[in-house]
Structure formats: C-alpha cells, structure tokens
Amino acid sequence: MRKSLGRVFLTLFIFLHVGLFASAYKWSAYANKKTAYLHEAIHLKYVCSFSDASELYTIEFNHAREYEKFTLKNLRSSEQIVDGKRVNSYEFVAFAKEALEIEFAFEAIMKKTTKESIEDTVIGRDNVQKEDFTKEAIKQKVLRVNIKETNTPLVGDFAVEAKKNEPKVKAYEPYHMEVSIKGVGNFEALKPIEFNIEGVRVFAEEAAQNYKLSEDGLHGEWRQKFAFVAEKDFRVPKIEIEYFSLREQKLQKFVINALDVGVEAGFKKEELLDEEPKSGFEFDYSYFYYMLVFIAGFLAAKIKIKKRVFKKNSNEEFIQKVQEAESLDELMILLVLKDAKKYEKIVMDIEAKKITSLSGVKKKVLYM
Template structure:
C-alpha cells in the first residue's frame, strides 16, 4: 500500500567546531551537497573562552574562482572578556565537484590597560591600540557540488512576464519589448534573451533590484521578420526539477518605403515636407539608441562591486543593531581603529570618562558618515 504523506523537506546541517587558544570557532552549513549556483548559508560562531584578556577578531572567507559570496549579517554580544561573534554568509558554488571554502581569521589580544591607554590622547590624537595580532590557521570546509542539467541558464525559482508593445512598424523604427524575470536564485545579469541575427539589430538595457531583473529591449529591422520562441532553461534545486521560461514566437511586419516616391522629379525641390519626416519616430529611434549605449556601458561596469555594496550596507546595519555603547566600541575597534578614532574616543569618554555625550548621537553620526 502506498502512503502519500506529502513532501518532506530535509535541511542538511554540517557542523564543525574548532578549539583554539582562548576561543572556539563553530562552522555550520545549511547544505553540504548543493547544485552549481545554488545558494547555501554558512554560519560561523567565534566565541572567547579565556576571560583573562581582551580579544578582538577579524574573520572573512577567502576569495576563489570556484565560488562567490557575500556576508549578509554579523551579530556580536558585548560581554566583559567574553566576545561572541556570529558571521552569516551566502555562498554560490560556480563549478561541480569538491570545493574547499577557505577562511582568514586574525585573533587580536590586548589588555584593559592597553585599551584605556589607546584613548589617552586628545580628541584628535587617539593613540594606536597596542595589541598582538595572531593569524589563525583554519582548515577549509569542503562541499560536494552537483552538476546542473545541460544548457541550464538560471538556477532558482523564477517566473517571466513580457510585453511586446507593437508588431507593425516602418523600416528601422524601434520595436519595444519589455521583459521582467522575478524570483529567488542565481540570475546572471548578462543573460542574452534574444539571439543575434542579420535580420535585425538589438538594443538592450538591464536593471536589477531585489528579486527582480527588468530588460528593456528594442529591435530594429529594414524588412519583416519572425522571432522564434525565446526559451530560458531554468533549474529549481529545491525541487530538483528543470523548467522553461518561454516568450512565444512572434511575427513582426516592417513596412519598406516606396522608393519611387522618394525620387525627386522636379529641379530645385521645395523643402522636405512634414509628411516625409516623422519626427516622433526619429526621436523614438534615438531614445532606444540611447538605451543601447547606456546598457552597453552599464554591462562593462557590472562586477563584484555589488557584493562590496552589500557588505557596506551590512556594516551600517550592524551599527544600527548595537544596543550598548560598549558593543558599538568593540565593533569599531574590530573594523578599523584608525578610521573611527574620533567615534572611539567619544565612546570611551562616554563609558569611562565624564559621561558627556549621547550614545544615539554617536551612532547616528556614524550611520551618516558611512552613507556619504
């Protein structure tokens, strides 16, 4: 007898705990056998166990051509001589097979006296923190990545909407086509929706935002043509199922001007009449030409700056989430004690000095400073 109990979803958690001198590191993977370009979540906990000294930590994933990543969160607990930091990353493997994810970790050790001494200068002359930096060697975490079905272009759960604004035009008049792909997963921004052809020219501009990519397309041709089915091959790793996003084939009618009407049989002709020049179409053509040029330049500029911006935004969120002055102080010391020397001095004065100033004012000024 066959029992249908519904679909069960299992989350594979890989946990590795490493004990080092005075602290532990704990690694957790949401999945250790993903598909290529399937996102996995890595959580790293760094916990101080030796309370005899002040400890700070700098941690990050090593860069590699085998994967891309971005840090999506960092949480800290500011307990006296008991640092607890949680780093959360999203990782996309880019090839199949075994992939080693490497790490960089620096343990920084100091004392309360040295920490206080670093703030003993005046407001504009905060002393450098006297500390001992210890590079920590961490074993990589290995994931076994499964290959995608052949010809897969996008990975995740996506849907497609499109709009062909007109299919009857004059020769070389732009044919606007809007395409929107929405969903979660790995969607490359350099996806070429319409294949190249000698029958038409293609102009394309791409705009992306959270869970959505918009394609503004324009085709230009001198004669009628047919656009075959546009098929985007997708794969949903959670369902382990392939699917297709389709824009159905479409016939476009392009009117070619009558050459005989363009031949002038009169000497010294009058100025071109308004009927021979459709200024609205001319303006429309240059509009889509501008879109093409802008899209080309934008494509050249797209790189991993997006990940950098996410990391900068993540640091602003960490500042916003701090609840105590000591918590914010430790965050700034771990990030860059020179860059934030003014704010570190103000926080130190607020905690250990004359108590003048406002924690919220310092935090707000930091947020404004990071956004500039």
C-alpha cells in the same frame, strides 16, 4: 606624587576589578547543507562566543572574494552582548564553481590589546617601543560540501514574463517589448538577450538587475527592454533560456513564443508634423522620418548610455533617464525608444539643429 599614585590605582582597578585579561573564547562553524548543486547557494556561519564582555579583543574575519573553486560573498556580521557575554557571528554565502568536494578552511585573527599598552596609556608613558596588540590565528573547523553537476551555469527557481504591445505598428514606428525574469538564483549568470532579424533595426537597453543576497541565493528581478523598427512585417523569434531548477532538480527552459508583428504603410506627412508656413523650399519630412531611427541607431552605437537601476514605474524611469541625459544625441535616442510618434517634432528639431539647449528641451519633454 598624588598624580602618579592615582594612575597606579587606576591601572590596578582596570586589571583587578574588571578582569579584562581573563577572557576566554570558543569558535563554532556550520554549513546549511552537505550536498549542493553547482552554482547553488551554500550558507556558512561562524560564531565566536566569549566568556565575558571581552572589551580587549578585536576580530579580523573577512574572507569574501573569488576563489579557484568557489565564490564567497558577505551576507552579514553582528556583535552582541548576551547575558553579559560577547558573541560575534559572521555569515557568508558560497557558490561552487566546480562539481567536486569543496573544503571551506578559513582562519580568524584574534587581536588582543596588551597589558603593557593599557598600562602605557593610563600612566602616560611616551616613546614606548612595544606592540599594541597580540595576534593569534585561529583555524576554523573545516566545512566540506559535495557539489553535483547541473550542466548549465544558471541555477535556481524563476518565472519569466514578456510584456508586449499590440503586434501592429506603422512603418518605422518602434514596436516595444520587455522581458522580465523573477525568482531566486544566480542572476549574475543571465546574459543579455540578442536578436538578429533581417530587415529590422533592434534597439536593446542594457539588462537591469535588482536583487538582494539571502541565505538561499539572490532574490530579485532581471529585465531587458527592446524596440524593433522595420518597414515590413516581421517576426520576433522564440526565446529559450535553459536553467537548472532546484525545486524540480532537473534542467528546464524559459520559453517566450515567437511573435508576428504586422507593419502598416508609413506615416503621412500630416500625421508627422504640425502645420507650418510654406516657404519656397519644402523638405520631404516623411522621408526624413523614415531615416531617423536608422540615424539614431548609428548614434546609439557611439554613445555610451549609463547603466541605471531599473525602477518599477516605467514613467519614473523615463523621467530619470531624461534628466540624466548628457547630450542632445543621447536624449534624441531616448525619445525615439520611448515613443517616436509623440516626440517626433522634438527629435527632428534636434536632428535639424533647431534645438541647441539641452536643459531647455529637457524641460519641454518633462512637461509634455
């Protein structure tokens, strides 16, 4: 009897003393602009303010996804108690796909624990066929933004940089170049750069993107590395990428000027190999070396090298790639792209099947 009375008093205490079921709430919504350009970031914020701590309410409000006319991404959400009152906020960044007026019309689902559910839990009733929550769909204020045309999918404010070696190499020695684009905008619209140069084998790494979403778009960097291998002089063509500058509100272009690369006569045998004891059969290693990079190119087309996040320190990035290489063929290609002359002996030993231990050769490379 005392146990039952205790449960009843506890239930009354919850309902009367805490006042859980007297909560009220109010939603508000705003967009940071009424006019925006195609693919420009639009910051949306929705706030639910309660009259008290409102422990019994939970909110379902996540609309981040692809829509027909725009893309919506989660920026952040929070829940705070301010002066004893609960405040929930939800922030998104939208990117328009079409040049027209866009409406952002969403609903929030307010889930409230029922009085009966609290009572059943406190008193300890079993086999109760009742809802745990009541649900109410709350339509949010419709936010409208007029979208203007840009005539290009890449929108933002960027700076481009090309890191290049001295434009002089020996025949079949890789010439390295790296293109870096930094700034704020929709980096996802950037496409990999492709080169088609007659008589030149082009090795291109997958583009590496490192960015963070903020109220005004994606802040970060896009990079792509290249290695060019040729027998004769060649020209790396000019790179032009069109984008719409939000700062200038007009179309602009990244431009990296064309570059002429001089190619000297090929390596001599004594430059390629450490001195080895002579035998009855001698292989022409200089010819083999000339063919090596082309063989590596063939293998590169068949080996899937995992995409990795770019690290600012190029040496650390190379070490990570060596450690993660899953085969001798993949490791051989990495060494050719990094420094063909430095790793030539290891590369040729791999190709000649003199090296068969992946872990062993990794240690050798990392301690060089």
